[in-house]
Amino acid sequence: MDKILFKASLTGNVQVLNELLAQDELILDRVSLIRVSETPLHIAALRGHNDFAKILLHKKPTLAMSLDSSRQTPLHLAAAAGHVEIARELLHVTSAEGCRFCDKDGRTPLYLAAKNEQLEIIKLLIETKPDFCKELQENGETILHTCIFYNRFEAFKLLCQLWNEDELAILKDRNGNTLLHLAAVHKQVQTVKYLLQKSSIRTNKNVVNKHGFTALDVLDHYPRDFDALGIRTLLLEANVQRAKHVKSFQTDESASSQNVTSNNKPNGNWLEKQRGILILATIVVATTSFYSGLHPPGGTFTDSKDGPLGNAVKTEPDVGPFSDFVIQNTIIMVLSLMIFVVLLSGIPLRNTFCLWVLNLATLCIMFFVAVTYLVEIANMSPDTWVNGLTVIMCFAWMLLCLLFAFIHTIFFITWVVKKLLKARTRTQMRNNNPINGV
Structure with missing residues (x-):
């Protein structure tokens, strides 16, 4: 039964x-x-x-x-x-x-x-x-x-009605993460937008969790993708700051204003805000060099039997200039792709080594663009004659790129030496004061 x-x-x-x-x-x-x-x-x-x-x-x-x-x-x-x-x-x-x-x-x-x-x-x-x-x-x-x-956004909105705005701003999990922290960690663009519309959330937007991170800081500890970039943009537009800037503002308002001024330099928050634009620029440069490699100046012989795409016209008198062009163009494309990967990986752009690498790569791209331009202009001119002013401007630009690369390298070496000296000093002090070291 x-x-x-x-x-x-x-x-x-x-x-x-x-x-x-x-x-x-x-x-x-x-x-x-x-x-x-x-x-x-x-x-x-x-x-x-x-x-x-x-x-x-x-x-x-x-x-x-x-x-x-x-x-x-x-x-x-x-x-x-x-x-x-x-x-x-x-x-x-x-x-x-x-x-x-x-x-x-x-x-x-x-x-x-x-x-x-x-x-x-x-x-x-x-x-x-x-x-x-x-x-x-x-x-x-x-x-x-x-x-x-x-990621149950509709259920989240429905249940948010049970709490008033002030309560929503202070709700935390066991690790001290607010709702804004968690929405950023789980890369939920809709939820971040919804929370930032509430005045109490915007007032408490710079709350830190038990690890001392704001909602903007936690993004650096997770893989970077387009959702993360979108959330970063939303947080920066809402003036969400990093924990170190919040602390400096709370301890000394005047010192904080100086930090804001210094962070507006190209190696500060400006680069973080412009990361998406920089990624787009590198994609454009890489795509342009890729196209130039497959469609070289002068075109190709479509009836050539040596290859399915046809030989480049420049190879007819001498393959040397074409080989130089391919090398220069490849360097530009590879460096652009390298910058793209670094930007997309999520490495903080305040990192001194990262900035040095990006600066050198960018200056190399600019240098070889000028070299390629000058060489190709000469190849297309009768008897390789180029206007003197054009030659002067191109060489001046190449020298300027080399000068900036040298200056950035000097600054980087100085920074490395200072770090090593500080580490050595701390080690010596610890050895001389074993009680304090313990």
Whole structure:
């Protein structure tokens, strides 16, 4: 008879259920005592058999708190599957503790509803148990943290109504991350935009977590992609700062104003703000050199039998000038791609070594652009004659590039020497003062 009951619960056959109850009034009592996995109510809640579930609850309300092998109640299953009517019936007979009950993984019915973005279930729980929805979960976080973790934006917006703006600004997880921190970490552009629209979030935008990071700082510790670049732009537009700048501002306002001035230099925040534009510029340069390599000056012989693309016209009198052009063009393309990779990798542009490499690569590109331009102009001119002013300007530009490269290298070497001397001094002081070192 038990097998017939469970088969009826799979199909939601109310007629068979009524017949079984008429034949044996204790059948539900035996099921709740003997069954160690799903009860018929679990199956009805999962399948969405409303009438079947109502009869079971009417005959034996205690089935609402029965547990399956995962320690889930029927309300867990109805919430996860989005069966609103069954969830409403279960809430009528379930106590507040039943709503708070966690399965073996510490998940409440609200957790499962948020994870699966069952908006109608969430609305029902908010209407019937608003205080429960605001309670902390077993991991010490709120349901809003769960929504961000699973990227459930609509559920997040719906549940945000339970908290006022001031409360939203101070909600933190165990690591001290605010909602803005988490949205940035999980690269949720919509959520970041939504949070920054709230005045209290903007007021507390520079809060640091337990590791001393602001929402802008945490982006540096995760892989860089276009979502991360978009979030970085949003945070910078909202004037979110790095933790070290926030601390300097709090300790000394005048010193902070000087830092802001220095950070406007090309090696400061300016580069971070312009990272996306720099990436686009490197793509354009690399694409242009790639195109120039396949379509060299003078074109190609399309009827050549030496290769499917045809020989370059420049190779006809002498292959030497064409070989030089290919080398110069390849250097420009490879250096552009190298800069693109460095920018896209997310390495902080305040890093002195990174700045030195980017500066040298950029100056090399500018140098070889001028060299290639001058050589190709000469090759296209009668008897390789080039206007004197053009030659002077090109050579002046190449010398300027070499001068700047030399200056940046000197600055970099000076920085390395200072770092080594400081490290050596600290080591000597530690050796001379073993007690302080301990």
